[in-house]
Amino acid sequence: MAHSLDEITVIAPHFKRRLSGVTSTVIQLVPEQKRQGLGILTLGPGLPGHLPSMRWAELPGLWKRPKSAPARVWHARRNNEMLAGLILRDLFRMPLKLLFTSAAQRHHSRYTRWLISKMDGVVATNGKSGSFLKVPHRVIRHGVDLQLFHPSDEIDTNLPEDLKGRHLVGCFGRVRHQKGTDLFVRAMIELLPDNPEWTAVISGRVTAEHTAFADKLKADIAAAGLTDRIRFLGEVDDIKPWYRRLTLYVAPSRNEGFGLTPLEAMASGTAVVASDAGAYAEMIVEGETGSVVPAGDYERLRDAISTFLEPQKAMQAGRRAREHVEAAFGLEREADQLAEVYAGLLGTALPHARASSKPATSGTV
Template identity: 80%
Template sequence: MAQPLDDITVISPHFKRRLSGVTSTVIQLIPEQRRQGLGILTLGPGLPPHLPKMRWSQLPGLWKRPKSGGNRVWHARRNNEMLAGLVLRDILRMPLKLLFTSAAQRHHSRYTRWLISRMDAVVATNAKSGSFLQVPHTVIRHGVDLDLFHPSGEVDAAMPADLKGRHIVGCFGRVRHQKGTDLFVKAMIELLPDHPDWMAVISGRVTPEHSGFADQLKAEIAAAGLKERIRFLGEVDDIKPWYRRLTLYVAPSRNEGFGLTPLEAMASGTAVVASDAGAYAEMIIENETGAVVPAGNYIRLRDAIAAFLNPQKAIEAGRKGRQHVEATFGLSREADQLSDVYARLLSTTPPSPHATVTQGNG
């Protein structure tokens, strides 16, 4: 059933079918925003059915202002979503304010810079991403749902029986060079023979263009005689129990936008070793909740993992990680800060031909 637009003040488009970090953010964030009383709907494919959505056929309804009598916010997170917002606002003259959230940690193309320059406000997901923006912006770090991701003192009944009594180190995400899956596998091949109580699991999508990469990793594992101790799980429908089952989580990415998985792991009471890609270094307290190493540096990654194959050290880091996420990265905090940005946009007059942006420190 289509959601009425009368009380809707924020539209969060999602123009991608495949699961991504942006998808995970939207799935977690929008229910929290709704709980806080925000009138927000999604638009587009690739999202679960429980999220509140508007239909494409309802787009003409955006010409009509909400009950509040003001504008609506179009909150884009991708180039195509920014472009759609520009068409709706500047060509079709719909009463919209355009907000863009940037997670990229690289210099933007000329086209992307032009799109960003037309936004009414810009948010960066971390300080490093903000450093690549050439416009004023507000830094708002992503949060994690502390009810969905939580520690558990019990072994999940759905876990394979032969994992009982083992400590598990995991690496989750798409299996590809960018994600550093090969670095993780190499470290496991080198370290696990000396740690018989540990096993490793890898979960994530293998797309056709990266199938050769994944096959090579599996061949290396087989050649090392570790097929039973380093397992590819494929895509897992519900990854949350696996986070709770891990003793150590590794995020070895060579490149990231923001990257939620270390937060999800720490919220689940699991220690984390991560590269300094994305916002990982801003999440982890060195030697307390885990460790951060230079992206792509295999030796530093291997040695950091080795240090946390001490179960007592890893378990204590996981306990501190949960406390750290509760204090700093709760989802409600992200929702609150975004609400402040929305409020500033909705309290201003319609945009001039050259849109301005709001600056803040998050």
């Protein structure tokens, strides 16, 4: 994809090949930022070819300032990306302003704290993550693409025949203990026999180190005689239609950084029951769009799911969920607020920087 570094004011490094929550964020956010007029390029592996990107060989071009600003923003989301920015700015003296987005909900290591202390600006993806930061920061919650994730407006002719006419309850994401897949399966084994109109679907990658974990879940399901009603879909090519097919989505993670799947489900018009890991509790309106329970608390999770296995209640919560996401978690809102941070770091107005609703803050950037 042709581009001129003269017009680029933001570099978004991505130094990881495997899919992660950060990857999902970059894939959704960068096209919206570009659509709004921001000169932005990604750098690194593991991203789809349609994203605007620069090659490693173009790095020397960052010595030259862009036309519209005195420097560029290097927007890091991982330790190695912060370190690379430090080397480029402090060792090679490139005109860069370093910004770090933190999603971690734990105390940072001494090394990470040192890296963060060298940043020109810091963003937290939610209030809980921000509480672990020792530096001034701004809270900017992730948004979701409301065009890509939307309620179904027509009959789904691609739904497998044996799932048609069923109410589906789903759990998506990597199949592993951290994600709480076992809690979901346990709840389904207990609840589905008394709710014959429901079928559970599980989608996500099973990596080699978690194969035994997944096999144990399948064995438990078979022992309960529910293999036809608790279905493993594997890693599907396009998860978006599956969100629309659900009546209820469950996010039972034991720990999480931010976690986009509840937002994607709610944007698709689906009610959500989630743990309080990540930013889930900041997304869901209790009793209105779904429910939040303590992470790792099986009984509370099971009971919350049971409450929403009344189809009319779940569907009403799903409609409210879409309205809530439209009002508070649109991707455009996240892009606008980041544009304000970029403009503040560069000391100049970026082309698409617009006033947005006042965000939660702690300190300043």
